[in-house]
Amino acid sequence: MTTSDHIVKAYDDELNHLTFMIVSMGKKVDVQLDRIIEALSEGSVEKAKKVIDHDPEIDLLEKEIDTYAVRLIALRQPLATDLRNVISALKISAHLERMADYVVNVAKRTCSLGTKPLPHYITPIVRLIRSVQSMLRDVLDAYVQRDDQAAHRVWEQDTEVDESYNGFVRELLTYMMEDPRNITPCIHFLFIAKNIERLGDHITNIAEHIHYLIHGTLWTESRHT
Amino acid sequence: MTTSDHIVKAYDDELNHLTFMIVSMGKKVDVQLDRIIEALSEGSVEKAKKVIDHDPEIDLLEKEIDTYAVRLIALRQPLATDLRNVISALKISAHLERMADYVVNVAKRTCSLGTKPLPHYITPIVRLIRSVQSMLRDVLDAYVQRDDQAAHRVWEQDTEVDESYNGFVRELLTYMMEDPRNITPCIHFLFIAKNIERLGDHITNIAEHIHYLIHGTLWTESRHT
Numbered sequence: 001m002t003t004s005d006h007i008v009k010a011y012d013d014e015l016n017h018l019t020f021m022i023v024s025m026g027k028k029v030d031v032q033l034d035r036i037i038e039a040l041s042e043g044s045v046e047k048a049k050k051v052i053d054h055d056p057e058i059d060l061l062e063k064e065i066d067t068y069a070v071r072l073i074a075l076r077q078p079l080a081t082d083l084r085n086v087i088s089a090l091k092i093s094a095h096l097e098r099m100a101d102y103v104v105n106v107a108k109r110t111c112s113l114g115t116k117p118l119p120h121y122i123t124p125i126v127r128l129i130r131s132v133q134s135m136l137r138d139v140l141d142a143y144v145q146r147d148d149q150a151a152h153r154v155w156e157q158d159t160e161v162d163e164s165y166n167g168f169v170r171e172l173l174t175y176m177m178e179d180p181r182n183i184t185p186c187i188h189f190l191f192i193a194k195n196i197e198r199l200g201d202h203i204t205n206i207a208e209h210i211h212y213l214i215h216g217t218l219w220t221e222s223r224h225t
Numbered sequence: 226m227t228t229s230d231h232i233v234k235a236y237d238d239e240l241n242h243l244t245f246m247i248v249s250m251g252k253k254v255d256v257q258l259d260r261i262i263e264a265l266s267e268g269s270v271e272k273a274k275k276v277i278d279h280d281p282e283i284d285l286l287e288k289e290i291d292t293y294a295v296r297l298i299a300l301r302q303p304l305a306t307d308l309r310n311v312i313s314a315l316k317i318s319a320h321l322e323r324m325a326d327y328v329v330n331v332a333k334r335t336c337s338l339g340t341k342p343l344p345h346y347i348t349p350i351v352r353l354i355r356s357v358q359s360m361l362r363d364v365l366d367a368y369v370q371r372d373d374q375a376a377h378r379v380w381e382q383d384t385e386v387d388e389s390y391n392g393f394v395r396e397l398l399t400y401m402m403e404d405p406r407n408i409t410p411c412i413h414f415l416f417i418a419k420n421i422e423r424l425g426d427h428i429t430n431i432a433e434h435i436h437y438l439i440h441g442t443l444w445t446e447s448r449h450t
Contacts, residue, residue, distance in 0.1 A: 070312055077302040087295055087315065094319055173408065180402050187398070190412065191419070 043116035051107035058100040065093040088213040102195040151210040161200035268341035276332035283325040290318040313438040376435040386425035
């Protein structure tokens, strides 16, 4: 093995490690979603607090990814696809960090609710979270495989999440109209649903970055604002 | 003038141009906030639609900043402070783009409201937007001046925005309890207020990036999730 091969090999390893760090971060967000489903379904303040306690790990991972990416740019001076790889990692880590923040917001709302929610509140929310989780897993796979078509499919899935969200909001409005005592829990669920809907938006942004890193161009259509 | 000086001069110009692009983008967000205040206060669907129409300009600026930053990394292979400058520009542009999206969300809500809101809804909202505008202007100044202390002051200002937001939410809850007919407009204002409160969060994130670009370290305290 020549020295040059060795350097190239180390460089490849570093780029792969960056992908690995992103996927680890994504998986931590996925686990947070599992945790929040449990906390919400049981109305468990204790479990919701665990979600909040785990958030700093994800923040730290973002910083680690940023530091690693910056070091990689400085040492390797990547070009073309390699540079896009590194830039995309910076952007995707920011989206994952923001997603984790939304899950924390849901956890805080769960603490405010403080009781086990009625099935007509919790069932649609859990369904919404499951849809987002499936999008997240698919987008992480698309990222690892550098699969543009798979990324585009994830991007399209967000329409379903938006529709479920809108349906649920309409339902909540009727509960509030029926009885003013429903207003406070419904407001919490409105914001919980909104936070989850935003997760879907961030996943579509990640899908867009996958397209960018593969092709160096951006999709012209815009999925959301 | 030697060739080397000339190259250094061109490189400095490029870094300055990046700062200039970020500030231009920030100013466009500021103008959008002026527009949304007008649209909201008058309940003007037409003016709200103008806010939505102007959003692609801001999206485009983000892409231009990203492209410029990536080109700068590829051509100049910046190190240390210069590299942090470029990385921060990538991160700050993402925050500004997201801020613009929140303003668009408010514009969409304004369209849904469709009428001139009552003073007890609009007065606190306008006050909230003005606070955020003042934070935005201060953070852009801090960015141009590379003034860490000024950035930290902006970061602290967000507490006031959060407090005003919480007060307004409590008010809205009482209106909803009083009369179910208030529920629909109040929900719109809840989300409008939430969007504006999020603007403040993004500005604190920008303040954090200013600190990072100056010192290469992160503030350890966390302003929000």
